[in-house]
Amino acid sequence: MKAAVIVFPGSNCDRDVRVALEAVDGVAVDMVWHGEGDFEAADLIVLPGGFSYGDYLRSGAMAAHSPVMKEVVARAGKGVPVLGICNGFQVLTEAGLLPGALLANAGLNFVCRDVHVRVENSQTLFASGLEQGAVLRIPVAHHDGQYFADDETLAELADNEQIAFRYAAGETPGPANPNGSVQDIAGIYNATKTVLGLMPHPERAADPRHGGSDGQAIFAGLAQALG
Amino acid sequence: MMKNTPGPEITLEMIAEHGLTDGEYERVVNALGRAPNLTELGIFSVMWSEHCSYKSTRIWLKTLPTEAPWVIQGPGENAGIVDIGDGQAAVFKMESHNHPSFIEPREGAATGVGGIMRDVFTMGARPVANLNALRFGAPDHARTRHLVSGVVSGIGGYGNCVGVPTVGGETEFHAGYNGNILVNAMTVGIAPADRIFYSAAAGIGNPVIYVGSKTGRDGIHGATMASAEFDDESEEKRPTVQIGDPFTEKLLIEACLELMATDAIVAIQDMGAAGLTCSSVEMADKGGVGIELDLDAVPQRESAMTAYEIMLSESQERMLMVLRPGAEDMARAVFEKWELDFAVIGRLTDDGRLTVRQGDVEVATIPVRPLVDDAPIYDRPWQPTPAPAALADEGPAVAPMTALSTLMACPDLASRRWIWEQYDHMVMADTVERPGGDAAVVRVHGTAKALAMSTDCTPRYCRAAPEMGGAQAVVETWRNLVAVGARPLAITDCLNFGNPERPEIMGQLVGCIKGMAQACEALDYPVVSGNVSLYNETNGQAIPPTPAIGGLGLIADLDKRANIALKRDGDLVALVGEGIGHLGQTLYRRELFGAEDGPVPALDPAWERRVGEAVLRLIETGRLDTCHDISDGGLLVAATEMALAGGRGLALEAPEEGDIAGWAFGEDQARYLIAAPPAVMDGLLADLQAADIPACRIGQVSGDALTLEGHGHISLGELRAAHEATLPRLMGAA
Numbered sequence: 037m038k039a040a041v042i043v044f045p046g047s048n049c050d051r052d053v054r055v056a057l058e059a060v061d062g063v064a065v066d067m068v069w070h071g072e073g074d075f076e077a078a079d080l081i082v083l084p085g086g087f088s089y090g091d092y093l094r095s096g097a098m099a100a101h102s103p104v105m106k107e108v109v110a111r112a113g114k115g116v117p118v119l120g121i122c123n124g125f126q127v128l129t130e131a132g133l134l135p136g137a138l139l140a141n142a143g144l145n146f147v148c149r150d151v152h153v154r155v156e157n158s159q160t161l162f163a164s165g166l167e168q169g170a171v172l173r174i175p176v177a178h179h180d181g182q183y184f185a186d187d188e189t190l191a192e193l194a195d196n197e198q199i200a201f202r203y204a205a206g207e208t209p210g211p212a213n214p215n216g217s218v219q220d221i222a223g224i225y226n227a228t229k230t231v232l233g234l235m236p237h238p239e240r241a242a243d244p245r246h247g248g249s250d251g252q253a254i255f256a257g258l259a260q261a262l263g
Numbered sequence: 264m265m266k267n268t269p270g271p272e273i274t275l276e277m278i279a280e281h282g283l284t285d286g287e288y289e290r291v292v293n294a295l296g297r298a299p300n301l302t303e304l305g306i307f308s309v310m311w312s313e314h315c316s317y318k319s320t321r322i323w324l325k326t327l328p329t330e331a332p333w334v335i336q337g338p339g340e341n342a343g344i345v346d347i348g349d350g351q352a353a354v355f356k357m358e359s360h361n362h363p364s365f366i367e368p369r370e371g372a373a374t375g376v377g378g379i380m381r382d383v384f385t386m387g388a389r390p391v392a393n394l395n396a397l398r399f400g401a402p403d404h405a406r407t408r409h410l411v412s413g414v415v416s417g418i419g420g421y422g423n424c425v426g427v428p429t430v431g432g433e434t435e436f437h438a439g440y441n442g443n444i445l446v447n448a449m450t451v452g453i454a455p456a457d458r459i460f461y462s463a464a465a466g467i468g469n470p471v472i473y474v475g476s477k478t479g480r481d482g483i484h485g486a487t488m489a490s491a492e493f494d495d496e497s498e499e500k501r502p503t504v505q506i507g508d509p510f511t512e513k514l515l516i517e518a519c520l521e522l523m524a525t526d527a528i529v530a531i532q533d534m535g536a537a538g539l540t541c542s543s544v545e546m547a548d549k550g551g552v553g554i555e556l557d558l559d560a561v562p563q564r565e566s567a568m569t570a571y572e573i574m575l576s577e578s579q580e581r582m583l584m585v586l587r588p589g590a591e592d593m594a595r596a597v598f599e600k601w602e603l604d605f606a607v608i609g610r611l612t613d614d615g616r617l618t619v620r621q622g623d624v625e626v627a628t629i630p631v632r633p634l635v636d637d638a639p640i641y642d643r644p645w646q647p648t649p650a651p652a653a654l655a656d657e658g659p660a661v662a663p664m665t666a667l668s669t670l671m672a673c674p675d676l677a678s679r680r681w682i683w684e685q686y687d688h689m690v691m692a693d694t695v696e697r698p699g700g701d702a703a704v705v706r707v708h709g710t711a712k713a714l715a716m717s718t719d720c721t722p723r724y725c726r727a728a729p730e731m732g733g734a735q736a737v738v739e740t741w742r743n744l745v746a747v748g749a750r751p752l753a754i755t756d757c758l759n760f761g762n763p764e765r766p767e768i769m770g771q772l773v774g775c776i777k778g779m780a781q782a783c784e785a786l787d788y789p790v791v792s793g794n795v796s797l798y799n800e801t802n803g804q805a806i807p808p809t810p811a812i813g814g815l816g817l818i819a820d821l822d823k824r825a826n827i828a829l830k831r832d833g834d835l836v837a838l839v840g841e842g843i844g845h846l847g848q849t850l851y852r853r854e855l856f857g858a859e860d861g862p863v864p865a866l867d868p869a870w871e872r873r874v875g876e877a878v879l880r881l882i883e884t885g886r887l888d889t890c891h892d893i894s895d896g897g898l899l900v901a902a903t904e905m906a907l908a909g910g911r912g913l914a915l916e917a918p919e920e921g922d923i924a925g926w927a928f929g930e931d932q933a934r935y936l937i938a939a940p941p942a943v944m945d946g947l948l949a950d951l952q953a954a955d956i957p958a959c960r961i962g963q964v965s966g967d968a969l970t971l972e973g974h975g976h977i978s979l980g981e982l983r984a985a986h987e988a989t990l991p992r993l994m995g996a997a
Binding site for chain 2: 045046048049051052055056085086087089090091092145146147148149175177179209210237239240242243245246247
């Protein structure tokens with residue numbers, strides 16, 4: 037599998053996700069600078085975490101209008117899988133590739149800690165390494181992670197099995213839902229399940245040294261599904 | 264060119280406003296051979312401020328040990344550097360941002376973090392970890408909540424955006440900081456040992472380059488503010504607090520590291536305190552050259568800025584570089600890619616002068632050497648701190664389990680989760696030991712080794728007995744590093760004190776430095792960088808003496824390390840080291856009886872070294888994975904922290920005779936708790952005995968409560984609830 041990791045000015049999890057991807061056998065990673073309107077073909081496009089363009093207007097808002105995103109949107113339209121993590125998820129909603137929006141956390145503070153998420157739909161290429169209903173322990177680290185969508189959109193997401201992960205109870209201190217997301221939503225798919233956005237950082241639970249490696253199953257599953 | 268001495272005549276008021284004494288002004292006139300103009304006066308005033316010149320402390324700082332075979336760079340550069348093997352070096356420093364953080368907590372703390380990171384990446388290192396040592400006023404003081412909330416969000420807001428994990432530090436509360444909080448930020452970076460960048464300018468005619476953010480009017484006289492006491496009007500100093508932009512800092516890190524991979528840079532220095540003045544003068548002085556600046560070429564954010572304002576601005580996220588001739592275009596391309604300003608603003612000269620022009624007008628011309636070398640140095644009178652009286656009375660007996668509940672919930676021992684969950688402590692994906700243990704552990708990227716780091720100071724010891732307190736601060740970082748299995752390498756320090764012109768304050772400073780020197784010497788644990796923050800006083804009330812120490816150690820093999828969490832039911836727990844049940848100056852006295860009294864515990868750095876090295880050998884040989892040093896709160900608190908971290912209960916055997924309070928809560932030094940399976944523990948105790956280190960079994964891991972034989976038990980759930988609730992409650996979040 038060849039993955040393209042998009043690097044915006046202010047991305048800061050680009051290296052981390054590259055390391056997690058390259059830890060899987062047979063995965064090659066290209067780093068693609070935000071100013072590039074075109075880039076080499078890739079089996080997977082990753083929008084990493086961070087603070088693209090400082091997140092000064094609204095998280096992900098400026099990145100959504102960068103030259104490289106035009107190309108990402110075009111390729112997503114042709115079915116190339118796109119994974120957005122944290123700031124990447126925010127960019128995907130701002131770019132219209134995913135419905136809904138990510139608001140400031142309900143507690144109004146940045147929150148960095150382990151959370152538990154339940155796999156809500158294992159029948160996608162992103163979840164091919166995961167069991168339906170399995171609960172993963174993965175860290176979050178964000179200020180604007182409260183997923184919100186109107187009732188109509190939420191009903192559509194549910195009907196079409198687009199909800200990827202929900203925050204779930206576990207042994208970590210603090211509430212299971214760290215940010216007040218509607219219906220405990222931690223990650224969603226687009227209608228064709230080829231675009232996934234999630235707030236938790238699987239690349240930070242990708243190595244036993246991280247204190248847990250539940251996140252690595254996502255990268256390993258993707259590599260297997262995409263060859 | 265027009266020769267000119269622009270601006271008004273210098274008056275006595277202007278000299279006083281610039282914080283210069285009459286004697287100091289006389290030195291200025293002697294150095295110049297004439298009266299200065301206003302810009303020149305401004306330049307002298309910041310260069311000779313306490314913050315930049317260390318004029319009250321220099322003679323004492325020189326007594327600190329700074330050398331060891333593994334030290335690559337000691338004090339005097341932007342940061343200290345130690346060798347960590349395999350061609351790599353760790354670059355680190357701690358710095359204060361106390362005064363601005365009190366005036367404007369969010370921006371003050373944020374720019375403190377930004378400034379210390381620049382000190383580290385200026386030397387060619389990628390920052391890999393931030394820590395911070397924070398001290399606030401009493402929890403119930405009217406300003407405390409506002410200050411805590413602002414400082415924490417400032418530190419988080421900056422570090423999280425830049426993408427450097429904030430992995431550790433300390434937070435304490437005491438009424439002694441009601442009028443002056445302490446915000447000490449530390450950054451650790453990693454560089455290739457053969458590609459370290461220094462600030463000494465070289466090459467007459469070489470271009471001087473300005474990169475980063477534009478210059479504005481913010482922060483003018485920040486260094487002077489940091490060298491004066493506060494009074495009731497200090498709020499008016501808000502405009503001298505700088506505004507931080509972490510996004511630009513992130514770009515600046517990437518652009519600088521990209522350029523540092525080439526051979527374009529001769530010298531580089533960040534613009535911190537005293538901005539363009541300090542950076543240009545220090546680069547020229549270290550290189551023994553002159554420097555000529557054209558202020559019209561400096562990128563400016565505001566219009567009609569005067570030379571005085573441009574030279575003294577402390578706008579953030581700016582760097583000054585000297586490039587090899589002809590490297591300008593390549594360097595410019597790198598900075599343009601990162602959308603940062605890049606301007607050639609001057610060149611190096613052979614006349615040994617700082618010459619500043621604005622258009623055709625020469626606005627300042629000062630010989631560099633006297634500006635640096637003629638800075639006043641004071642041997643200020645000092646008075647030794649009187650020894651504290653003996654503890655007359657230990658107070659009424661309190662049931663130990665009741666006292667334990669109180670202590671676990673007290674503001675200085677309660678869980679700091681509310682704080683560190685607001686810091687991204689995992690970005691870069693190399694954080695191996697998260698906040699809450701003895702020391703943070705961050706893997707050296709792509710290797711199986713790691714850096715361990717800890718910041719410590721016990722101001723109540725420093726106030727009662729400065730020499731012991733200074734030594735204890737050093738020793739406690741050392742002990743915390745040992746407890747995770749790291750070989751301690753070196754320290755950075757941040758010396759926070761009151762007004763040094765008062766002999767009793769100077770006595771605290773001298774005492775603490777003497778103690779630090781003794782501990783560093785005994786532990787082979789030199790000082791490689793640091794900072795001094797004086798005049799932490801409001802209306803004549805000084806802070807408790809607070810020499811914050813940041814220690815750095817190396818874990819050679821990540822498979823052989825320890826943390827505080829109890830890991831297996833059935834493990835035996837043993838006490839290493841011994842105590843007499845010393846209760847003077849303990850948290851027990853303070854929290855249970857409101858008394859800060861008595862002598863400090865005895866401390867012998869040489870003995871610390873013997874005990875610590877014996878414990879370290881157990882960890883390094885892969886036989887010990889659970890260890891915690893005993894410090895604030897004593898043995899029973901340490902044991903409870905281990906139980907809570909592991910989520911496992913612990914049954915402790917009480918001593919057969921003697922004072923139970925002293926045994927449980929005494930703060931005797933040089934002690935650790937260790938835990939291991941029974942079969943392993945036999946071997947560990949035998950090793951310790953062979954090394955003549957006292958060690959004895961005191962309990963066993965079992966159940967889900969903390970039990971003290973003959974004194975009852977408390978469930979972990981109850982202890983955890985009390986321990987976790989305090990900070991959220993203080994901050995109004997629960």
